[in-house]
Amino acid sequence: MPEYQTFDHDVLVIGAGGAGLRAAIEASAAGVSVGLVCKSLLGKAHTVMAEGGIAAALANVDERDNWKVHFADTMRGGQYVNNWRMAELHAQEAPERVRELEAWGAVFDRTPDGRILQRNFGGHKYPRLAHVGDRTGLEMIRTLQDHGVHRGIDVHMEHTVLTLLKEEERVVGAFGYDRDRGRFKIFRAKAVVVATGGIGRAYKITSNSWECTGDGHALCYHAGAELIDMEFVQFHPTGMVWPPSVCGILVTEGVRGEGGVLRNKEGRRFMFGDIPDGYKAQTADNEEEGWRYTQGDKNARRPPELLTRDHVARCIVREIKQGRGSPHGGVFLDISWIKERLPNAAEHIRRKLPSMYHQFKQLADIDITREPMEVGPTTHYIMGGVRVDSDTQMSCVPALFAAGECAAGINGANRLGGNSLSDLLVFGKRAGEFAAKFARENNPGTVNGAQVEEAARRALEPFDRAGSADGAGPFQIQNELQEMMQDLAGIVRREDELQRALEGVGKLWQRARAVGVSGNREFNPGWHTALDLENLLTVSEAITRSALERKESRGGHFRDDYPAKDAAFGKVNIVLKKGADGTMRVRREPIPPMPDYLQQVIEENQ
Amino acid sequence: MKKAVFRIWRGDSSGGEFREYEVAVSEGMVVLDAVHRIQATQANDLACRWNCKAGKCGSCSAEINGLPRLMCMTRLSNLPLEQPVTVEPMKAFPLQKDLIADVSGNFRAKKRIKPFKPRPPDAPDGTWRMAQADVDRVQEFRKCIECFLCQNVCHVLREHQKHDEFVGPRYLVYAAALEMHPLDTEDRTEELKQAHGIGYCNITKCCTKVCPEDIAITDNAIIPLKERVVDNFYDPLGWLASKLRPKKR
Numbered sequence: 001m002p003e004y005q006t007f008d009h010d011v012l013v014i015g016a017g018g019a020g021l022r023a024a025i026e027a028s029a030a031g032v033s034v035g036l037v038c039k040s041l042l043g044k045a046h047t048v049m050a051e052g053g054i055a056a057a058l059a060n061v062d063e064r065d066n067w068k069v070h071f072a073d074t075m076r077g078g079q080y081v082n083n084w085r086m087a088e089l090h091a092q093e094a095p096e097r098v099r100e101l102e103a104w105g106a107v108f109d110r111t112p113d114g115r116i117l118q119r120n121f122g123g124h125k126y127p128r129l130a131h132v133g134d135r136t137g138l139e140m141i142r143t144l145q146d147h148g149v150h151r152g153i154d155v156h157m158e159h160t161v162l163t164l165l166k167e168e169e170r171v172v173g174a175f176g177y178d179r180d181r182g183r184f185k186i187f188r189a190k191a192v193v194v195a196t197g198g199i200g201r202a203y204k205i206t207s208n209s210w211e212c213t214g215d216g217h218a219l220c221y222h223a224g225a226e227l228i229d230m231e232f233v234q235f236h237p238t239g240m241v242w243p244p245s246v247c248g249i250l251v252t253e254g255v256r257g258e259g260g261v262l263r264n265k266e267g268r269r270f271m272f273g274d275i276p277d278g279y280k281a282q283t284a285d286n287e288e289e290g291w292r293y294t295q296g297d298k299n300a301r302r303p304p305e306l307l308t309r310d311h312v313a314r315c316i317v318r319e320i321k322q323g324r325g326s327p328h329g330g331v332f333l334d335i336s337w338i339k340e341r342l343p344n345a346a347e348h349i350r351r352k353l354p355s356m357y358h359q360f361k362q363l364a365d366i367d368i369t370r371e372p373m374e375v376g377p378t379t380h381y382i383m384g385g386v387r388v389d390s391d392t393q394m395s396c397v398p399a400l401f402a403a404g405e406c407a408a409g410i411n412g413a414n415r416l417g418g419n420s421l422s423d424l425l426v427f428g429k430r431a432g433e434f435a436a437k438f439a440r441e442n443n444p445g446t447v448n449g450a451q452v453e454e455a456a457r458r459a460l461e462p463f464d465r466a467g468s469a470d471g472a473g474p475f476q477i478q479n480e481l482q483e484m485m486q487d488l489a490g491i492v493r494r495e496d497e498l499q500r501a502l503e504g505v506g507k508l509w510q511r512a513r514a515v516g517v518s519g520n521r522e523f524n525p526g527w528h529t530a531l532d533l534e535n536l537l538t539v540s541e542a543i544t545r546s547a548l549e550r551k552e553s554r555g556g557h558f559r560d561d562y563p564a565k566d567a568a569f570g571k572v573n574i575v576l577k578k579g580a581d582g583t584m585r586v587r588r589e590p591i592p593p594m595p596d597y598l599q600q601v602i603e604e605n606q
Numbered sequence: 607m608k609k610a611v612f613r614i615w616r617g618d619s620s621g622g623e624f625r626e627y628e629v630a631v632s633e634g635m636v637v638l639d640a641v642h643r644i645q646a647t648q649a650n651d652l653a654c655r656w657n658c659k660a661g662k663c664g665s666c667s668a669e670i671n672g673l674p675r676l677m678c679m680t681r682l683s684n685l686p687l688e689q690p691v692t693v694e695p696m697k698a699f700p701l702q703k704d705l706i707a708d709v710s711g712n713f714r715a716k717k718r719i720k721p722f723k724p725r726p727p728d729a730p731d732g733t734w735r736m737a738q739a740d741v742d743r744v745q746e747f748r749k750c751i752e753c754f755l756c757q758n759v760c761h762v763l764r765e766h767q768k769h770d771e772f773v774g775p776r777y778l779v780y781a782a783a784l785e786m787h788p789l790d791t792e793d794r795t796e797e798l799k800q801a802h803g804i805g806y807c808n809i810t811k812c813c814t815k816v817c818p819e820d821i822a823i824t825d826n827a828i829i830p831l832k833e834r835v836v837d838n839f840y841d842p843l844g845w846l847a848s849k850l851r852p853k854k855r
Contacts, residue, residue, distance in 0.1 A: 041655070042713060043752055044663045099733055105722035105787065107741050107748055114735030132745065138662060139748060149713075150721045157710070180702060209657040243634020249660045359660055362679055364634070475646035519651030522618065523703040526650025 004184045009035035010439035012174060012189035014161050017045035018424030019404025020195035021144035026432030028151045032439050035187055037156045039211050043145045046197050046209050050137025051252035052121055053129025055418030056094035060111055061118040062126040062298060067091040069125050072605035074419060077123040077308050078412020079555045080570055084594045085390035086410040090426050097425035098130050106143040108132055120257040122306040123416040134252045134353050140421055163455045164223040165447050171223060171400040172445030175455050182521025184456050188447060190439035193401040193431045194220055199539045203379035204482040207239055207250040213532040214539030216406035220386045225395035227576040229384035229408045231546035232556040234415055235491045237312035239378025241330035246363045248378040253417045256305040258352050259294040260335035264324035271304035274315050279307055310414040310556045313377040317491055330376035336369055377491055383411040383556060393431035399438060403431035413555020462530045465516035474515050474530035481508050481536060489544050494560045501544045509537055545586050546574040610687040612640055615694040618703045631682055638666050638677035653704040661818060664753030668705050669694045674755045674816045698757060698764040709754050715773045719781055724789040736788045747783035747827060749819045756813035756823060762806045772803035775813035775823050782827035795838045798831055
């Protein structure tokens with residue numbers, strides 16, 4: 001085999017968003033050598049787009065909050081198919097993870113008595129999100145990045161991993177290329193943490209960046225790990241809809257947390273008309289009470305705009321489909337109305353939501369302090385991902401760990417806003433800790449030269465191909481996949497459409513295998529897109545197969561042909577694993593029963 | 607549909623040229639959309655960086671009609687489309703390929719600045735107390751998205767290429783965020799004066815003008831840091847005081 005540049009690390013972390021950085025910091029603190037590979041420059045990962053905040057029961061704003069309430073909220077939001085142990089660990093450990101960020105230099109907004117301020121968010125009973133205006137993700141990633149660079153972590157920026165290297169059952173490293181020159185690299189490691197984020201680029205309308213192509217999902221799946229809950233994709237209710245070029249860009253839930261309301265073209269607050277039974281007791285039934293809640297009245301219940309994201313997104317889709325939408329195919333989100341209630345409302349909005357103000361002003365010529373925004377659902381997050389051990393984050397493949405969005409379990413059928421940033425911290429830390437432990441207790445494995453050669457040969461194939469007969473390049477195939485997934489496996493799903501999606505994925509696989517690229521190996525986005533396409537196709541197939549299997553509606557997964565929840569499906573997860581023949585195998589697996597003490601926590605916090 | 611011509615720099619460190627591409631223009635488009643459209647339909651190997659497409663990650667910095675901007679926040683409706691739109695990479699840094707500059711030196715510069723060192727926690731539970739008024743100015747600096755446009759226009763770095771002697775505006779903002787952090791106990795004035803070369807900045811404010819986050823780089827970060835350096839090293843009374851009492855605050 002040719003001599004490829006080879007790096008040796010005890011722990012290799014793939015992905016440098018919140019989870020990857022936190023894992024790298026923890027592993028490094030445990031005294032092992034750490035390599036960190038990321039597709040973009042350091043600090044540019046999709047975590048920077050997180051706006052609203054980090055959910056943690058610090059109880060700084062409402063002393064009634066504690067981990068039990070957070071746990072119960074997370075389980076209710078996830079419709080009880082969550083991994084309850086992960087939800088428990090997450091609720092218990094999130095406060096410490098947030099305080100730790102402050103010790104590393106993060107500067108959160110403050111309460112009047114000088115502690116970390118917390119804001120209201122959908123599905124959270126009490127104000128729980130530690131935040132910095134509406135740029136919390138930037139604060140978090142910068143804090144982790146700045147803390148991490150002084151810890152001796154080797155960062156390989158702008159590198160893409162093509163495959164995980166295995167020795168028998170165990171993972172022993174990764175193989176990839178640098179995007180700059182297209183040179184292949186071998187990363188040998190005793191343990192690998194995959195923290196690559198989401199899959200948003202499988203859909204046409206998305207808040208996700210080019211990086212979110214399900215790399216970690218696909219890498220782990222092909223290495224023998226199981227994927228679960230892949231049918232649960234979160235469509236965030238509020239993305240920009242106009243102008244077309246910004247369609248899908250996120251509008252933070254913080255707008256609603258600060259008092260923003262949703263209206264249809266008739267001016268009606270349609271969310272009041274559709275409050276699910278499970279949430280009736282804790283949702284305001286009049287506008288006055290909802291407003292008081294957003295202003296911190298502890299005796300008020302939350303407005304229906306702050307119901308869970310899956311529900312709000314579906315209500316918006318219904319308004320649009322029934323002809324009550326806004327001119328550009330969304331609904332109205334209005335924060336400017338608070339000028340009726342607050343002096344200096346414009347100043348208040350600019351202070352609380354600076355980047356939303358900036359984003360609409362600059363990209364859409366809309367002044368959100370004076371007029372409503374137009375918003376509609378956008379693909380935002382996948383609850384499903386690599387199945388991991390709740391405590392260690394190791395997959396069923398020895399030495400292979402996963403954390404953050406590409407891992408699954410904590411969120412169940414629907415993630416609450418703010419629970420992602422805390423998930424990244426809690427489970428990023430755990431993955432780093434246990435990967436380091438694994439690395440200390442195990443010898444390095446041997447890299448299989450044949451596996452490397454095969455991966456290198458396949459990666460270069462697109463240069464040798466004449467291109468597909470219809471002349472479609474990698475970008476066109478990616479586009480077609482995105483349109484198809486949006487139409488056939490999106491917010492509202494049906495058996496026949498999902499079947500068509502599955503056939504479509506098969507056909508696109510054929511074309512992707514024939515796609516040719518021009519140019520050379522130096523920073524060539526056409527080539528990179530052709531390679532990422534395989535990951536997108538793998539996750540698209542996974543989403544579609546899981547969606548077909550779950551014949552009910554729950555959380556982020558809504559089936560028009562099975563619109564109700566089915567108790568039997570509430571007891572299982574859909575699990576995917578690559579079969580010996582290379583095909584994707586689907587099975588239902590019972591969720592282990594929740595221990596009594598957690599059951600009791602849920603009952604106490606109904 | 608309306609069309610516009612884009613003159614885009616194509617090439618690498620060995621040389622290159624501007625090439626013209628004609629693209630259909632639709633409502634609300636930004637320069638990055640046009641570059642993507644060209645990439646998808648005419649030049650698959652056209653290299654550019656981007657991530658968030660909403661002015662939050664600072665990846666897509668370039669020079670558009672000669673002005674340093676984020677491509678994702680520059681709307682075509684604000685450009686004169688009757689003439690070609692020129693898009694080229696940031697010029698203060700070595701060229702990698704097409705619209706991509708080698709900005710890795712910036713990451714090395716950051717490592718040279720002493721990290722955050724907090725005072726002991728204020729409360730028994732290990733937490734601190736800070737008033738919002740006291741964190742406002744640090745929060746301004748922490749808005750920085752590290753797009754490096756300020757580094758790109760700084761004449762010390764761009765014309766004089768003093769990357770080794772001068773950390774540049776981004777890292778003076780970074781140092782200011784640390785120095786003015788209410789919890790920080792480190793003293794960075796010695797390095798600011800010597801290794802980081804704060805004296806090279808002659809406050810022409812070019813950095814402030816191009817900051818997409820509207821950080822008042824010169825007024826709020828650099829000038830107060832210069833004052834600290836002056837206080838510590840050139841004020842005889844201050845010098846004497848610093849010798850008599852423990853360092854900083």
